[in-house]
Amino acid sequence: MHIARPTSRRRSCVAVIAALMTCSTAWTGQDLAVAGGAPTPSATAVKLDWRPCIQGSPFDCATAKVPLDYDEPDGRTIELAVVKRKATGPGGRLGTLFFNPGGPGGPGTVQMPQNYESFPREVRERFDIVSWDPRGIGNSTAVNCFSSPEEAADWNASKAVGFPVGEKERAAFTAAYKDLAQRCEQRAPELLRHVSTADTARDLDRLRKAVGDQQLTYYGISYGTYLGATYANLFPGKVRAMVFDANWDPQAWTDNASDEAPRTTAFQRLGSGRSAAETVNHFLTLCGSTTTARCAFSAGSPQATRDKYDQLLQRLRKEPVGQWTYAGTVADVVNSLYVPGAPELAGRLQDLWQGRVPEPSTLPPPPPVPNPNPYLGEEQSTAVFCGDSPNPRDPGAYHTLAEAAADRAGATGRYWIWASAGCASWPAVAEDRYRGPWNKPTANPILVVGNTYDPSTSLSAAQAMAKELANARLLTHDAIGHTALFNPSSCINEHASRYLIDGALPPAGTTCQQDAPPFAAPQLAETGANPTTAHLAGVSAALLLTGGGLLVALRRGRVIR
Numbered sequence: 001m002h003i004a005r006p007t008s009r010r011r012s013c014v015a016v017i018a019a020l021m022t023c024s025t026a027w028t029g030q031d032l033a034v035a036g037g038a039p040t041p042s043a044t045a046v047k048l049d050w051r052p053c054i055q056g057s058p059f060d061c062a063t064a065k066v067p068l069d070y071d072e073p074d075g076r077t078i079e080l081a082v083v084k085r086k087a088t089g090p091g092g093r094l095g096t097l098f099f100n101p102g103g104p105g106g107p108g109t110v111q112m113p114q115n116y117e118s119f120p121r122e123v124r125e126r127f128d129i130v131s132w133d134p135r136g137i138g139n140s141t142a143v144n145c146f147s148s149p150e151e152a153a154d155w156n157a158s159k160a161v162g163f164p165v166g167e168k169e170r171a172a173f174t175a176a177y178k179d180l181a182q183r184c185e186q187r188a189p190e191l192l193r194h195v196s197t198a199d200t201a202r203d204l205d206r207l208r209k210a211v212g213d214q215q216l217t218y219y220g221i222s223y224g225t226y227l228g229a230t231y232a233n234l235f236p237g238k239v240r241a242m243v244f245d246a247n248w249d250p251q252a253w254t255d256n257a258s259d260e261a262p263r264t265t266a267f268q269r270l271g272s273g274r275s276a277a278e279t280v281n282h283f284l285t286l287c288g289s290t291t292t293a294r295c296a297f298s299a300g301s302p303q304a305t306r307d308k309y310d311q312l313l314q315r316l317r318k319e320p321v322g323q324w325t326y327a328g329t330v331a332d333v334v335n336s337l338y339v340p341g342a343p344e345l346a347g348r349l350q351d352l353w354q355g356r357v358p359e360p361s362t363l364p365p366p367p368p369v370p371n372p373n374p375y376l377g378e379e380q381s382t383a384v385f386c387g388d389s390p391n392p393r394d395p396g397a398y399h400t401l402a403e404a405a406a407d408r409a410g411a412t413g414r415y416w417i418w419a420s421a422g423c424a425s426w427p428a429v430a431e432d433r434y435r436g437p438w439n440k441p442t443a444n445p446i447l448v449v450g451n452t453y454d455p456s457t458s459l460s461a462a463q464a465m466a467k468e469l470a471n472a473r474l475l476t477h478d479a480i481g482h483t484a485l486f487n488p489s490s491c492i493n494e495h496a497s498r499y500l501i502d503g504a505l506p507p508a509g510t511t512c513q514q515d516a517p518p519f520a521a522p523q524l525a526e527t528g529a530n531p532t533t534a535h536l537a538g539v540s541a542a543l544l545l546t547g548g549g550l551l552v553a554l555r556r557g558r559v560i561r
Helices: 015-022 108-114 121-126 149-157 167-187 197-210 223-234 266-270 272-288 302-318 326-336 342-353 378-388 397-418 459-468 490-502 531-538
Strands: 060-067 077-085 095-100 127-132 216-221 239-245 446-453 472-480 511-513 553-555 558-560
Touching: 060 197, 077 108, 077 197, 095 108, 095 197, 095 223, 108 127, 121 127, 121 490, 127 197, 149 167, 167 378, 197 216, 197 223, 216 223, 216 490, 223 239, 223 446, 223 459, 239 490, 266 272, 266 397, 272 302, 272 326, 272 342, 272 397, 272 446, 272 459, 272 472, 302 326, 302 342, 326 342, 326 397, 446 459, 446 490, 459 472, 472 490, 490 511
Parallel strands: 095 127, 095 216, 216 239, 239 446, 446 472, 472 511
Antiparallel strands: 060 077, 077 127, 553 558
């Protein structure tokens, strides 16, 4: 049936976008104005006792209990920390938008409140926005393989920042992850086997029922797109509206459901190294196309600036600047390009070029939640992606793969190969993995968004996601950065809002522009920049996660994996 359009006031748009919207596709199925409804009765239904997270906070918090093992629904339970911001109005509430911030390992109870203003205004007006720390993560029942923070810090310090360079660092890297695997097998053997994406998708469906929505409205970024695709194929009839932003190709992630020993890493199959190389190259091109007043690292032309960057890395490989090593700088560059902050990155590179240790980044204030800085050890993300995705089990294979990747993608190729190194000795495979199919017909179509220059998730992965799903529409974002949500485009926001509110898909082949490209003139940068996303440039407390699931904290001016 045709969906009745809500009558709430919408944001005005430029004429060309308005014209495009008149020929947008709208889905059929449940009326989007009645997303809510009584949850399906269940003997094990989740109950959410919402209370203000802290006194005076606009966010509400609750705890959900779910089965550890869905094959034993009446067995041991675990807890999920959940957070909500109520719809602000004006306009009638349409239901709940569930948000997953990626990772794996993103703590939604921190990242959603931290970045709430990044959601389009109309979406905040019409939906409660709910997020949660997935099982194994953060404030939920979490994987923790250390007896104290000091022990965890010592483990972190035992391996190179970014990736290993040289035989000695490679040996220490391998030994560190072998040690981590042994610790985790001793401390959390049962939990390790029940933190799969499929388990989290089933948790999400219970949360959907708990808020009273008959179908799911969802926004997932990075790893959250893979979670969304898993949900859509486990519960195809429950899809109301789902936005997948910065996509993981599910066939690549699962190695096409092959039972053969994998010969490549998950991030290699996703094309992360190549995409990162193209993004860094584009950043340097933009930098070299402007003056040092806008990009401190500019050498006067794109080629000269690219050459300057290569020379800097060669120098750092021979002699670090303070704690800034070759590999640590590569990691900082890749992760800094996730979000707005190109001038700050250029400033750090220029400091290093001149032999100065860059100043630490300014941290944003913590969100108003009970525990804005939960323990997020690397074992949490590792438990999810190593349990879900096939990676080589021979530690020695990673050096060979990294050098081959460097021939194609330079230093970023090395970075993304070594990002999977923890899987070589990981002790557990998820008992309940979902490996396809990915094309089950869903009740409503899915909107897939991909950036042209993304340091983690390639546009080709978004194209593959849109092709593999049974009913999806690709929306291309001509932008540099990881996700459209954190690299704003008023055009993307308009399309996403209309889709989430009343089901209007953008016309096939639509491409949107970034509101504030790196090093843009001030008048351009003011057109759509979100002040909240500006905080992300120097995150530590903001908990920036790479699309590969490696927690990045900028501490004392360097990236810690």
